[in-house]
Amino acid sequence: MAHGFRIVASTGIDLGDREYQQDQLLLTAHPRVKGCVLGVVADGMGGRSGGRKAAEQVLLTAQQLFERYDPNTDDGGEFLSRVAVEAHVVIRLTAASTEQEPHSTIVAFVINPNGECHVVHSGDSRLYHFRQGILQHRTLDHSFVQNLVDKGQLTEEEALNDPRNNLLLHCLGADHEPAIGTHRIERLEAGDSLVACSDGIWHYFSSAELGRVVHQLPPRQACEFLIGKARQRAEGHGDNMALIIVKLEPLPVSSARSRPGSLPST
Numbered sequence: 001m002a003h004g005f006r007i008v009a010s011t012g013i014d015l016g017d018r019e020y021q022q023d024q025l026l027l028t029a030h031p032r033v034k035g036c037v038l039g040v041v042a043d044g045m046g047g048r049s050g051g052r053k054a055a056e057q058v059l060l061t062a063q064q065l066f067e068r069y070d071p072n073t074d075d076g077g078e079f080l081s082r083v084a085v086e087a088h089v090v091i092r093l094t095a096a097s098t099e100q101e102p103h104s105t106i107v108a109f110v111i112n113p114n115g116e117c118h119v120v121h122s123g124d125s126r127l128y129h130f131r132q133g134i135l136q137h138r139t140l141d142h143s144f145v146q147n148l149v150d151k152g153q154l155t156e157e158e159a160l161n162d163p164r165n166n167l168l169l170h171c172l173g174a175d176h177e178p179a180i181g182t183h184r185i186e187r188l189e190a191g192d193s194l195v196a197c198s199d200g201i202w203h204y205f206s207s208a209e210l211g212r213v214v215h216q217l218p219p220r221q222a223c224e225f226l227i228g229k230a231r232q233r234a235e236g237h238g239d240n241m242a243l244i245i246v247k248l249e250p251l252p253v254s255s256a257r258s259r260p261g262s263l264p265s266t
Helices: 047-068 076-096 144-150 156-161 207-216 219-234
Strands: 005-014 023-029 037-045 106-111 117-122 126-131 134-138 181-185 192-197 241-250
Touching: 005 023, 005 037, 005 219, 023 047, 023 241, 037 047, 037 192, 037 241, 047 076, 047 106, 076 106, 076 117, 076 181, 106 126, 106 192, 117 126, 126 207, 134 181, 134 207, 144 156, 192 207, 207 219, 219 241
Parallel strands: none
Antiparallel strands: 005 241, 023 037, 037 106, 106 117, 117 181, 126 134, 126 192, 192 241
C-alpha cells in the first residue's frame, strides 16, 4: 500500500421508491495483493429481472477478471476496459437468448498498492474524486443532457432538472458498441475521497455538497446520510441507489512519535 494513508470504505444500496432493485455494487480487496481494491457500481435496465441480471453480470465479470489481475505487471486501465467490454458481450449474449433487452451502466475503479487509481465508465453512473473535499475530477455521463452541457446549451444545474436526463447515448448491452470512458489518477493522497454512485444518488446533490459530506463524515455515516437525504429530496419518486465511498486517511501516528501523555491518533 502507498505510504501515508490507509483505505477506509463503506457501501450503501437502497430500493428507493421502486418496486425492485436493479442497482448493484461490488467493493472488494484483491485476493493476493494487499492494498489493491476494486469498486464497481452497475445500474441495470430492462424489466424486473433483465436489468438486475445485466448489472449482476457486470459484477461477476469484474470479480472474475480481478482475480487474475496483477497490479505489479498489468495495466489498471486496460484491466477495467476489458471488464467493460467483456460485460457488454455477456449482456448481449443474454439478450439474444431471451425476449428481454437487458442493459447496464458501469462505473468502476481500481486502486493499486502504489496509490495509482484507474477509472472506467459507460452510461450515467459516476465517479467523483475529491481532495480535502474539493472536486478534482468527475466522470462525464454518456447521456443526452450531458451532450447538451458539453455544447454549452444547458448548465449543470439545468441538466439535473431536464426531463430528458434519463436518456443514455451509451451503456453496456446496447445494439452498438458502447463508449467507454477512462481516467487515471497518478497517485492518491491522504485526504482524498472517491465516490462511485448511480444516478439515484447524484441526481440530488451538487458536486460541492457531495464533497462536503464525504470530507466531514466517516464513510459509513456519509453513505447513510446521502441515501437518507436522496430519499427525502425525491419526495416519493426516488430511483434505486447504489453508492461506494472510499476515503484515504492518514496513517495513525506511532506511539513513539506521540507527545508525552497523548494517545496515538486512530
